[in-house]
Amino acid sequence: MGTERMAFLDAKMINDIYCPNVCEGFGRNLRCQAGGYPDPNNCNVCKCPDALGGVECERLQPSVCGGELIATDQWQTLRSPELHDSRSQQTNLNPSFNKNVQCYWRISAPEGSHVRFRLSDGEVLTIFIFF
Secondary structure (H helix, E strand, O other): OOOOOOOHHHHHHHHHHHOOOOOOOOOOOOOOOOOOEEEOOEEEEEEOOOOEEOOOOOEEOOOOOEEEEEOOOOOOOOOOOOOOEOOOOEOOOOOOOOOOOOOEEEEEOOOOOOOOOOOOOOOOOOOOOOO
16 A cells, blocks of 8 residues: 555654654744644644644645535535546536545534534545544
8 A cells, every 4th residue: 555655644753753852942832733743844833734734734725625614413515526427428527627636624513513424426535534
């Protein structure tokens, strides 16, 4: 199951082992969110998990699709762009999207709430859940 780049958690573990205190006493008290950690090459910012960005991993990473959704007690529909389906010969909704597009969604809910989701129609390669 090879990948073209190192997984975020693997890089975090390597930095924890080989550079554990490199940003200690740097002067800026970073509060990296969602499992992020201080970047040992630039202690002013956090290294963030995929889909997140900002100085402290507080924002959704910019992408050509995706967005923010506030969870409610009613079912809601979240759609990412449809790609060409060779079986039905239908073309996508937006021809500028290709197979390698990454859509980032943030689903927010009040503290103490539980979010339920159902996947249908399509291929989901990765789902990240942060608390």
